Amino acid sequence: MKNSLFNRRRFLKETATAATGMAILSSLPQQIMANPSLEPRIKFSVIGINHGHIYGMVDSVTRGGGQLVAFYAKEPDLAAAFAKRYPTAKLAANQQEILEDNSIQLILSAGIPVERAPLGVEVMKHGKDYLVDKPGITSLAQLKAVRAAQQSTKRIYSIMYSERHENRATVKAGELVKAGAIGKVIQTIGMGPHRMNTNTRPAWFFDRKYYGGIITDIASHQFDQFLFFTGSTQSEIVAAQVGNVNHPQYPEFEDFGDVMIKGNNGTGYIRVDWFTPDGLKTWGDGRLTILGTEGYIEIRKNIDIASHDGGNHLYLVNQKETKYIDCSKEPLPFGTLFVDDVLNRTETAMPQAHCLLATEMALKAQKMAKQIQIGK
Template structure:
């Protein structure tokens, strides 16, 4: 077994509080690798703050999503997936959940206040609409919406129902170094933020990927998918409430056998609080001891922060590294013990009808930026543009 395979599972484990990968690799799931994990039960029903269900297990991010809500005081009630192998693996990790017979069983359970999903990306928006129409709040894996048409309908139903439509931007919510960076920026450690640079390289590992992974109509395109993390961080760290895409590019440099797949993308954004640049790709080489050297740089008027999310190349071990440079010194900050507040904040938002975890307008604007970037992106690899 290659070392990077182990490290990727360790990273997913950190996202999920050591959440399990799956016991059998479904042809409809991403990141399905066998791993032995202890069950996670969360609070007892009598002490739980909310009750929640899960629909759709096609990406193992669902383990991190579930663990975040358990950490926030939620009680997991039930789960539904059309793939029996994915459901079996999930129940081994979360044995307190009941296996629902249908999606409708969860939607019609009046005791459930929140529904989580990591379904195939193009199915997440329509599911969220059904969830909100049943009077429940919703948290989707990213990308939570894959077309501008879906976004318009999600916005309409959200405004009509006043339910929460949250997207788990895990590079910010579930990365401890990024959480610490947010605290430092809020405290004024680097002055006024001018720009963010977000880099999201990934290892492709095509043999581990289901067919939908390579189909742009299903995953939305590389900027919609991976780039959504970076758009979220740009808006958050610059404090922008209005923003536009200045330019965008996508390409398929190395995988012509997948006609609608994109293995490279970048985009530049401008907001009312600063500027942002994003580069995402599927070119992580086998020599790297993790699945991707994800980085975030936040430039301020009095210093800058660099977050090395997964690895400090040829440097300190592990992930969650933060480097702070100000007018006095250069510091490395180990963020392994920084608390992750998103799950607790989201549970409180469900109870109190607030927007502490993430303002609804921010969630939709981050999505709109990447969808517009995807739509206007110039082709840069010399191959014909995919017909989608």
């Protein structure tokens, strides 16, 4: 697990600006940033900052009325970068200091993936809620432990599925589907391509025992969207496959995966990969197609290579019209709803059962996936 300080710093810098959740930094409410004396609704802390997604998570909760009061990271360089971004937050001596602070209601984490679920169990046992980067759980054994702890403590164990919660076009699609714009949803097709940026990645990124596999990791977003848009509460994996088709220098790495799903209210297809070419202006041409009985919606999350710059593009086609919607100004309600849930013990941001079912599906698909080899 050795890794150079240079690579860690570069990794954090690039992921902080490129990751989906980070596209929202410029939209932080001015009143929060300009007036830190505003009374916070909750106090929260961070343990583990091994992925740049943590910045988007912190800013989402801050938008919802949370106050970041402390953080801990065992890597000094990562801690220093985080402290520079959030200078008012206290650097704790260890994670136990944060866990035992009764004034803290919520803990966020983007630690090394395999360490996230065990930390979440400890967080809940200490009477706090937990918001974790995906993959929030890397094995079915971890999932069983998380479910047991969540049931016994009644705390929130939430995974930040940022491709839905922090993508404005996907939020808008949810409103349109709920309003009946495309009739009953039949299928979702979710595409999650990513750019490798090999030189910026830490050692754990290339070892499946640390990140859980490509379906467990990236595809957790697409499983969340499948459940949300179809309204499915039960599902089965029809087929799944994974492979390392172009990175033999990293034998424990997977660069391609896809899945077919059948739910009790719809079907789905997922494809995830690490093949975004350097010529694209963003880290991945993420897309979601939602097929309904009366039309369809296509979301181009990060870029529209044909006609529009930037992200948050939505196309609606139904029996009445064909329409393009620029969603760049749409609100992002997750942070506020999540803080509401912490305060009110509700499930308005995302039901607990949905959160864990999305991850369970990803874990089962990963476990049953057939290994593929192309060109051999």
